[in-house]
């Protein structure tokens with residue numbers, strides 16, 4: 001698939017095929033895309049908890065920001081940042097770089113998933129401590145976001161509107 005086509009046509013999917021499973025091999029390909037994402041100082045702090053278990057996904061759905069579909073997608077990827085990877089620089093630089101590192105990895109995984117025929121939806125995490133407890137995640141690891149993953153059962157009819165390019169670009173100065 002052509003890269004720009006994937007960038008433009010990927011959509012957030014909220015309706016998943018519940019009977020078509022996603023193989024571990026496919027998930028490894030998707031996480032491989034995160035492995036090659038850029039990270040600040042090449043610290044590579046990203047780790048992913050792959051959740052297949054239905055009961056756990058139901059709990060995740062209730063703990064996440066607004067993602068009821070996580071209980072219906074066959075897989076939830078809990079994208080985490082291992083803060084120890086920032087070493088001594090963590091207090092300042094780590095806190096600053098964490099959302100950027102995680103977001104670059106997430107976007108790579110969402111595009112890779114789309115390229116493999118899968119749908120995803122990004123969900124922010126509100127109750128991090130409860131998710132840590134549920135998934136046995138240590139305190140130095142930040143469960144940053146949940147990504148629902150599965151084969152789509154329904155594609156959104158129209159893509160959500162985007163602002164015009166000329167509203168976004170500022171040449172030389174704002």
Ligand SMILES: Cc1cc2nc3c(=O)[nH]c(=O)nc-3n(C[C@H](O)[C@H](O)[C@H](O)COP(=O)(O)O)c2cc1C
Pocket residue numbers: 010011012013014065066067121122123124159160
């Ligand atoms: C940081 C972030 C958090 C999001 N959280 C949610 C969410 O909680 N629930 C949801 O349904 N979609 C969520 N989305 C998906 C957005 O609603 C979606 O990307 C946007 O409407 C554009 O649609 P598209 O992804 O199909 O192009 C989130 C997206 C991002 C980047």
